[in-house]
Amino acid sequence: MTKKPSSRRKKDISAQSTDRTLPANSADSILHQDNPANATIDVPAVEVPELTEQEQRDRLHLERKVERAFFEAGKALAELRDRRLYRSTHSTFEEYCKDRFGYNRSRSYQLIDAAVVVDNLHKCPQIVDILPTAEGQVRPLTKLETQQQQQVWQAAVEKAGGKVPTGRIVKDVVQQIMERTRVPNTYQIGEVCQILAKDNPELRGKGGCWCIVTYVGEFSCIVRTWDGEVTVGVQHLKSYNYLPAECQQMQQIYDRINRVYSSGLEESVQRFLESLGKLKRAYLTGLEEKVLSVLETEIKINTKN
Template sequence: MNTPRHKRKQATSAASSNPKLPNSDISSSENPASAIIDVSAVEVPELTEQEQSDRLHLERKVERAFFEAGKALAELRDRRLYRSTHSTFEEYCKDRFGYNRSRSYQLIDAAVVVDNLHKCPQIVDILPTAEGQVRPLTKLETQQQQEVWQAAVEKAGGKVPTGRIVKDVVQQIIERTKVPNTYQIGEVCQILVKDNPELRGKSGCWAIVTQVNDFSCTVRTWDSELTVAVQHLKSYDYLPAECQQVQQICDRISRVYSSELEESVQRFLESLGKLKRAYLTQLEEKVLRVLESEYDSEIT
C-alpha cells in the first residue's frame, strides 16, 4: 500500500500575495531588510510661560529636598514634637524615617549651611542640590563656608560643584590655615564648638589634654575622650596645682555619672563639667559627696 505524499505548504507573506496593498510604504520589489519606512514627524509644542515657571518651581523643590528635610528635622528636634511617641529624637528618626543619628544630623547641619549660603548675594543663583556637596562645609566658620562655596563654583566652571570639588577646596584652606600646637599634656582648656557639629553639646566644657598631636589634642572631659583641633581649644592658663584640681574633679564626676541617674542629677554633674574655675564651692562639694556616698553604697 502506497503511503500518500504530504503536501508541503508554502508560506507566503501578505506582501507577496498582495503585491499592491493599499497604504503600503514598502515596495514588493525591495528587500524588506533594506526597505525605507516613512515616519511622519511629531511636532513637540514649546512650553508656555506658565509651564516654564512650573518646571523651574518643581526643579527647585527637587534640588531643595535635602534642605527642606533638614529644616523640618531641626524643628521636630527643637520643639520636641516626637515626645508623645518617643523618648529621644534619635529613636524617633530611626522609627519614622529610617535615619540613624548620623544621617539626621547630616541633613540638619546641611540645612544650616544652605541658610548661610543664601545670605551671600554673589552665590544665590548657584546653590547646593545635594547634602553631600555641603558636608565638607559644616566644619568651617560661617564666612569660610561662603568663600569655599564660591571657590568651588568657580572651579566647577560656574556650575554646581560636586562634593569632591568642595572637599578639595576645604582641604586647601585647612592646610593653609593650620595653627601649630603649643598645648601640653595635663593642661586644662575650654572647648570652642564654633561651627563644628562633631563637638555638639560640648560648648564651654573644660577638657584636660591627654595627648598632643601635630594640629590637634586628644582631651578628656568629664564624660568622654575625644580629639579636638587646636582652633577649637582655648587654654585656661591654670597653674599646675589648679590643673591637678580639675583632674581630680573630673575623676570624681566620671565615677558617679550614669545615664540612669535622675535628669536633675545629670544636669548638676554636667554643670560641673563646664565650670570656669578650678575648684568647687562648698555647696557643690557637699552635693557631690552625697552622690559619691550613694554610688559607694550601691556597689557594696
C-alpha cells in the same frame, strides 16, 4: 446535507485578505531586497512643541522643590527636635527618626547641619543664585565657621565654571583652606583647656566645657570632658594656663565627676554634672563639693546593695 467549506478555501481567503493589507510596492521591495538587514525604514519626524511660558514657570518651580528637598527636610527635623514634638511616642529624637523616617542619628544630623549651612549661604548676595542642590555638596562645609562657609562655596562655584559644584569639588576647596590656616599644635598632655565649639556641629553641646588633654596630634588633640573623650582641632581649644597644681586638681575633679556619671543616675544628676563640666575655675565651691560628695556616697551604697 450541507457540505463543510474545504480547508483549501479557507487558506485561499486568508491569503487574499493578507495580500490586501500589504501595499504592492512594499511587497516588491521586500522580495527584491538582496539583504533585508540593510533595508531602511523612513520614520516621519515628530515635531516637539516648545514649552509655553506657564510650563517654563512650572518646570522651574518643580526643579526648585527638588533642589530644596534636603534643605526642607533638615529644617523640619530641626524643628521636630527643638520643640520635642516626638515626645508623645518616643523618649529620644534619635529613636523617633529611626522609627519614623528610617534615619540613623548621623543621617538626621547631616540634614539638620546642611540646612544650617544653606541658611547661611542665603545671606550672601554674591551666591544667592547658585545654591546647593544636594546634602553631599554641603557636608564638607559644616565643619567651617560661618564666613568660611560662604567663601568656600564661592570658590567652589568658580572652580565648577559658574555652576553648582559637586561635593568632591567643595571638599577639595575646604581641604586647601584648612591646610593654609592650620595652626601648629602646642598643647601638652595634662593641660586644661576650654572647648570653643564655634560652628563645628561635631562639638555640639561641648561649647564652654573644660577638658584635659590626653593625646597631642599634629593639628588636633584627644581630650577628656565630663562625659567622655572627644577629638578636637587646635582651633577649637583655648588653654586656661593653669599651674601644674591646678591641672592636677582638675584631674581629680574629672575622676570624681566621671565615676558618678558612669554610674547611670537619673537625668537631674547628669544636669548637675554637666554644670560642673563647664567650670571656669580650678576648684569646687563648698556647696558643689557637698552635693558631689553626697552623690559619691549614693554610688557606694548602690554598689554594696
